[in-house]
Amino acid sequence: MNWALTLWRLASFAVAAGLIALWQLIANLKLVSPVFLPGPDRAWAALMRGFSNGTLLDKTIGTLEHMFYGWLVASVVGIALGAMIGSSRAMRSYVAPSLEFLRPLPVSAIIPVAIALFGLTQGMALFVIAFGAIWPMLLATVHGFGAVEPRLYEVARSLHMSRLAVIFKIALPSASPDIISGMRLSLTVSLILAVVCEILAGLDGLGHWVLLSARAFRSADLFAGVILLGVIGYVTALAMSMIEQRLLRWRTSGH
Amino acid sequence: MTSIALRKDIPSAELEKSQIAFSHVTLDLGGKTIIENVSLDVKPGEFLCIIGASGCGKTTALRLAAGLYQPTSGHVSFDGEPMRAPRRDVAIVFQDYGKALLPWRTAAGNVALALETIGMPKAQRPARIDELLKKVGLPNHAAKYPAEMSGGMQQRLQIARCLAQEPKALLMDEPFGALDAMTRQGLQDEVLSLLDASKATVIFVTHDLEEAIYLGDRVVGLLPHPGRIGIDLPINLPRPRDQLTTRENPEFLRLRRELFDFIKASEA
Numbered sequence: 001m002n003w004a005l006t007l008w009r010l011a012s013f014a015v016a017a018g019l020i021a022l023w024q025l026i027a028n029l030k031l032v033s034p035v036f037l038p039g040p041d042r043a044w045a046a047l048m049r050g051f052s053n054g055t056l057l058d059k060t061i062g063t064l065e066h067m068f069y070g071w072l073v074a075s076v077v078g079i080a081l082g083a084m085i086g087s088s089r090a091m092r093s094y095v096a097p098s099l100e101f102l103r104p105l106p107v108s109a110i111i112p113v114a115i116a117l118f119g120l121t122q123g124m125a126l127f128v129i130a131f132g133a134i135w136p137m138l139l140a141t142v143h144g145f146g147a148v149e150p151r152l153y154e155v156a157r158s159l160h161m162s163r164l165a166v167i168f169k170i171a172l173p174s175a176s177p178d179i180i181s182g183m184r185l186s187l188t189v190s191l192i193l194a195v196v197c198e199i200l201a202g203l204d205g206l207g208h209w210v211l212l213s214a215r216a217f218r219s220a221d222l223f224a225g226v227i228l229l230g231v232i233g234y235v236t237a238l239a240m241s242m243i244e245q246r247l248l249r250w251r252t253s254g255h
Numbered sequence: 256m257t258s259i260a261l262r263k264d265i266p267s268a269e270l271e272k273s274q275i276a277f278s279h280v281t282l283d284l285g286g287k288t289i290i291e292n293v294s295l296d297v298k299p300g301e302f303l304c305i306i307g308a309s310g311c312g313k314t315t316a317l318r319l320a321a322g323l324y325q326p327t328s329g330h331v332s333f334d335g336e337p338m339r340a341p342r343r344d345v346a347i348v349f350q351d352y353g354k355a356l357l358p359w360r361t362a363a364g365n366v367a368l369a370l371e372t373i374g375m376p377k378a379q380r381p382a383r384i385d386e387l388l389k390k391v392g393l394p395n396h397a398a399k400y401p402a403e404m405s406g407g408m409q410q411r412l413q414i415a416r417c418l419a420q421e422p423k424a425l426l427m428d429e430p431f432g433a434l435d436a437m438t439r440q441g442l443q444d445e446v447l448s449l450l451d452a453s454k455a456t457v458i459f460v461t462h463d464l465e466e467a468i469y470l471g472d473r474v475v476g477l478l479p480h481p482g483r484i485g486i487d488l489p490i491n492l493p494r495p496r497d498q499l500t501t502r503e504n505p506e507f508l509r510l511r512r513e514l515f516d517f518i519k520a521s522e523a
Binding site: 149151152154155157158159160161165169170173174176249250251 | 321323340341342343345346347349351354355357358359360368369371372373400402420
């Protein structure tokens with residue numbers, strides 16, 4: 001079984017390597033002007049140069065910070081709000097209509113509002129990222145709370161568990177698969193919005209780097225930034241699914 | 256299976272009082288009368304089995320005893336106090352063990368849930384968990400998740416969690432209904448020996464007549480539509496009971512015949 005998996009891995013690496021080779025070929029043949037398209041060799045050199053003088057590392061950390069803080073705020077607020085709404089029918093009927101209005105609102109439309117309120121600041125980015133990333137988690141939490149096995153509530157009643165204990169010991173863990181998949185979706189949204197905010201507000205980060213490189217026709221630097229953004233997306237998603245597997249061990253374990 | 260001692264040695268004064276009492280209990284649900292005018296006294300330490308054709312309200316009667324339902328008229332009391340809500344000293348063993356366990360907690364964690372809520376200090380819990388898991392025959396499965404256990408093991412685990420509540424009464428709703436015959440007989444004997452030690456009162460709902468006679472001190476049969484008491488038989492079979500000799504006892508066969516005729520007549 002394992003060698004089949006290894007073979008699949010090898011094949012996927014081969015495809016990636018093939019694409020890079022194709023890219024190199026196109027660059028070498030100058031099918032696209034080198035001003036706009038650097039080869040992988042030049043992009044790699046730009047990447048190395050950026051890291052050796054520290055600028056790219058700073059930008060990467062900047063983007064990671066924007067993304068992570070926004071995601072964290074969205075997680076805390078989204079799960080808390082979702083738990084409140086999901087565990088009370090009254091809250092559901094009071095709050096649901098407002099949420100239904102806010103949810104389909106494009107985040108891009110919120111950005112000018114946020115700029116007007118907060119200026120071109122880190123606070124603005126935090127607000128926009130958190131606002132955009134909150135929805136998957138909020139909705140997943142509400143759904144997860146609604147889907148708790150009713151029998152478990154009877155067990156809780158017969159044990160005289162407090163309301164808080166019911167939320168933390170029964171409802172939250174029961175909803176955790178939903179919540180975690182919501183958190184994974186939100187992570188992607190956070191990265192997208194971090195880049196958008198950096199571009200629009202000139203905040204220090206890879207988004208800003210990419211924009212400046214493009215304007216200055218430094219195509220190798222531009223590609224280095226894009227590659228780094230791809231790596232961030234890939235690595236964070238990988239980390240998230242590892243955390244998910246660890247936390248949800250009880251679900252996959254079976255005979 | 257061999258060492259099931261006699262489980263009754265309760266002071267005679269205690270026997271005068273009833274622990275669980277139904278007095279003229281009627282329950283309507285959704286405009287339909289499910290239970291009608293049921294009066295029933297269960298003595299401390301008594302093992303009462305409730306049988307009846309499907310739809311006769313056996314489970315509903317149990318949920319009334321548990322305080323999960325409130326009667327439309329009449330009242331249910333426990334130790335002389337009205338039963339207005341579930342009590343911690345009345346444990347419920349649900350039939351669907353798979354739904355009543357926390358799938359994200361290990362066997363030890365599921366037992367711990369009850370210990371946490373009764374407020375046992377953290378330091379004392381591991382020893383108590385070991386003791387309870389040992390009692391129900393799961394000493395080597397503390398770290399397993401419910402999904403890794405067989406149906407019989409999951410039901411044992413639920414029983415362990417119920418025992419962790421240190422209940423005065425145990426209400427069991429067809430606990431072995433979903434298990435195969437061999438597992439079921441093993442668990443019947445285990446329940447008898449566990450209760451011998453704890454002296455808890457039991458109401459045991461089952462659709463298996465032989466199981467009711469084998470386990471009970473008394474069997475109550477319900478008539479359907481609406482549920483009411485149709486038969487109330489004391490079971491005077493010697494204890495300890497044995498899967499072979501008890502089931503071959505002429506009295507066992509006579510009782511089985513009587514209950515079988517009752518069910519047949521109630522369905523007609």
